[in-house]
Amino acid sequence: MANTNIFKPFVFDSCGTPALVDSKAGDRTPKRSDTAPVVGSLSPSSTKLVNPLALLDTLPSDSSAGSSRYCAPCKKKFSSEATYDAHLQSDKHKKSARQANTVNSSQSPSSSPKSKSTVHPVVQGALASMRKAQALAGKDPAVAATVLWNIAKDIAQFGEDHITRTALDGALSCMQAMDANADLRGAKGSPGAWSARSLLKTMLECQLAQARLESRSSKQMAASLYAEALCCYLGISSHSLDMAERDRNPARACELADRLVNGIPRKFARPEDVDQAIGAMEEVAAALLAFSKSIPALLWRSVAIYSVAHAFALRKDRPTGAYSAVCRLAALFDSAGLGHFGSECANLVIDHHMQQPGSRAIVAKAVANSFQGLDLVRAGCLLQKYNHRFEEPWSRFLAELVSKTADADTIWLSTDAWDEWSLLFSANAASDRHVYELVENAVRNELRPLMWYSPTETGS
Secondary structure (H helix, E strand, O other): OOOOOOOOOEEEOOOOOEEEOOOOOOOOOOOOOOOOOOOOOOOOOOHHHHOHHHHHHHOOOOOOOOOOOEEOOOOEEOOOHHHHHHHHOOHHHHHHHHHHHHHHHHOOOOOOOOOHHHOOHHHHHHHHHHHHHHHHOOOOHHHHHHHHHHHHHHHHOOOOHHHHHHHHHHHHHHHHHHHHOHHHHOOOOOOOOOOHHHHHHHHHHHHHHHHHHHOOOOHHHHHHHHHHHHHHHHOOOOHHHHHHHHHOOHHHHHHHHHHHHHOOOOOOOOHHHHHHHHHHHHHHHHHHHHHOOOOOOHHHHHHHHHHHHHHHHHHOOOHHHHHHHHHHHHHHHHHOOOHHHHHHHHHHHHHHOOOOOOHHHHHHHHHHHHHHOOOHHHHHHHHHHHHHHHOOHHHHHHHHHHHHHHHHOOOOOOHHHHHHHHHHHHHHHHHOHHHHHHHHHHHHHHHHHHOOOOOOOOOO
């Protein structure tokens, strides 16, 4: 687990344990060419991006961390030697110094399970650079963010989670400072400059990396970080997600998602930015769904995020991404034993996605689930909506069954009706066998106990 790359999307097993997305089996993150700059790169033409730590070489040797007027235990800087000397004599400083010495003693090579001699040289060098970058953060967050971000990526492969976490926290703090004040992003055209777009993308990557890292130890913390990362990237409040989680109503979640997407302040004008946003929503929703095995309330937050992903993809003219979100919602309801909510997914499919492969099966499955729950009213509404635009033999037969059942106040399926279905199945099943098998199983298995006539096996 320590070697899992937290800078790539995770998938989660049924227990919520993370693993890397298989690059050959559906990593939907935007692909870059080998020559493209890394996310968060300072300038596409900057050769210093290959080793951003080289930016530290330009720093003065008397940076605050190494200055005689910087107190490391208290983390304070002093403008003059006199005030610094006075501080060293204060009780507050002496107390902080004793505490620092105690911590250092407990982490000394003799008591630490990993002595200094066993630390990889890359880790040792990165630690020294990280301290220098942390000291620079207040003065030049643009350079400090780049250094700390790349240190985190370098250190993570060595399994040094605590160092990686510190570097990520420091990088994100610098990025947030630049996000709040554009003047801190560096002079335009300089090697250390950040654009608004690269800053936004890298903040998302940094926060997702934090969430993936925490998912190894605390699902509750990871869930919070995942949701925070997504809301920050989209520029929205988590209030709407909270509402959907409380309502536990898929139809209401779709309404909230539409309003929320309409209120997103960011433009996402470039196709790769849209793809990154949809990919982030899918990863966050899937992670929360996996965590819901131990934290049940997260299931409905996952529903809310899949609903947002659908609405966002539709708005950005990404029908495949929108349909993917609907399919995942339908699978979510099935796996959670909430198949009756699949009717909401079927409604979305009828409205937007009937040209997609497998769309008819989603509608047929929703009708079958309604039969299973003996909710013929829900089944009738779905069939009426479907037949208004896409009537087919199976849907026409089921609509007639529901209508006559409503009129007779009992399940209608006489011998003649069953013979009609058998002929219909034989003539049409080859065109979409999965759909017709779903319908037959629903009629045969779910309605048989209530029929005054039970059909015999048809051999179909």
